[in-house]
Amino acid sequence: MTAPGRPRVRVPARATPGEVIEIRTLIDHPMETGLRKNADGNPIPRDMLASFTALANGAEVFSAVFRNATSANPYLVFHARIDGPTAFTFIWTHEDGRTEQATATVAVN
Amino acid sequence: MRQGRTTTMLGRRALLRAGGGLVMVSLLTPAEAGPPAEIESAIRALIGDASPQDGGIALQTPATAENGAVVPLTIAVDSPMTDADFVRAIHVLATRNPTPGVASYHLTPASGKAVVSVRIRLAEKQTILVLAEHSDGRVTRAQAEIAVSVGGCLT
Numbered sequence: 001m002t003a004p005g006r007p008r009v010r011v012p013a014r015a016t017p018g019e020v021i022e023i024r025t026l027i028d029h030p031m032e033t034g035l036r037k038n039a040d041g042n043p044i045p046r047d048m049l050a051s052f053t054a055l056a057n058g059a060e061v062f063s064a065v066f067r068n069a070t071s072a073n074p075y076l077v078f079h080a081r082i083d084g085p086t087a088f089t090f091i092w093t094h095e096d097g098r099t100e101q102a103t104a105t106v107a108v109n
Numbered sequence: 110m111r112q113g114r115t116t117t118m119l120g121r122r123a124l125l126r127a128g129g130g131l132v133m134v135s136l137l138t139p140a141e142a143g144p145p146a147e148i149e150s151a152i153r154a155l156i157g158d159a160s161p162q163d164g165g166i167a168l169q170t171p172a173t174a175e176n177g178a179v180v181p182l183t184i185a186v187d188s189p190m191t192d193a194d195f196v197r198a199i200h201v202l203a204t205r206n207p208t209p210g211v212a213s214y215h216l217t218p219a220s221g222k223a224v225v226s227v228r229i230r231l232a233e234k235q236t237i238l239v240l241a242e243h244s245d246g247r248v249t250r251a252q253a254e255i256a257v258s259v260g261g262c263l264t
Contacts, residue, residue: 020221035207036263061219067210069203069262071179071228078214081190081221 005029007102009090014107015082023054023062024077027092027100031072048095049074055089056080082106148202148238151209155200156240159248166241166251177231177261186223186241186249190216196223198242205235206262231255232262 005028015021027049034046052064052074062078080086085108092100169183188196195218201211214225223241231237234256241249 033208033262056219059219060215061217063215065213065215067212068208069201069206069211069230071230071261075226075228077183077224077226078216079220079222079224081219 007090007092007100009088009102009104011088011104011106014109016109017083018081020079020081021106022077022079023088023104024075025052025054025090025102026073026075028073029092031066031070031074033068035068046095049092050095051093052076053091053093054078054080055091056086058089082108084108148204148209151202152238152240155198155202155213156242156248159242159246161240161248161250163250165249166239168237168239168251168253170237170253170255172254173256173258174231174261175258177233177257177259179228179261180231180255180257181226182229182237183226184224184239184241184251188223188241188243190218190221190223192218193244195220195244196241197244199223199225200240200242201227201229202238202240203229203231203235204238206230206232211237230261231257232260233257 007025007027010024012021029049030047031049032044032047034043036044038044049066051066053060054062061080064076066074086106088104088106090102165187167185170180174180184199186196186199188194190196196216198216199214202209203211211229212227216223236252236254239251243249
């Protein structure tokens with residue numbers, strides 16, 4: 001079980017109401033599938049993130065389900081329409097149910 | 110732009126010429142064609158019995174990925190992303206990995222734009238398949254062939 005690093009998110013600080021903003025997220029995680037073997041020929045245990053959810057003022061705006069071919073350190077760029085001041089919460093969920101969180105806010109012009 | 114178009118046309122001609130040979134090979138050695146049943150069941154698990162139509166999705170990927178462990182992929186689906194007409198989900202499948210699943214992305218009208226950039230793992234040269242589920246139940250499809258210099262799944 002690897003301790004994942006701090007999630008990193010990038011959102012613009014301000015947006016015009018109606019504007020669609022780009023959100024970039026990155027989290028350190030090995031995304032070990034359990035299919036690989038170590039130097040001794042023993043399987044490396046599976047250690048994967050299962051999903052990601054982005055909430056805007058508490059409502060889901062985007063989510064992802066990760067499967068084996070998502071790269072280590074999952075990087076995700078997606079979008080959200082800003083209608084007013086928005087508080088984002090980003091949640092990564094491990095396959096064993098543990099979660100990692102990050103937050104960001106966008107003010108309106 | 111013009112150069113890109115010429116390349117595409119040459120590619121198609123080459124593909125047509127190669128077509129006959131490919132059919133013969135697949136008749137002789139069906140096992141070499143990969144696990145289509147596994148891919149098909151993965152597709153059905155994601156989109157049920159919908160019939161995907163080609164088009165309406167732009168994929169941006171390298172033609173050759175130097176490192177199969179980290180292959181950049183940008184998916185842009187044509188959609189107004191309004192409450193009445195939006196993309197509900199985008200599914201990505203790898204046809205020649207040990208397992209076909211890459212990820213699914215779930216969108217809402219509040220996503221504003223059906224554009225997602227991610228990084229994926231590819232074990233070897235293969236075709237990746239992208240399926241977009243629209244709010245009216247339509248499913249659109251696009252695929253891209255990506256060559257891989259160093260495989261990214263088992264190394």
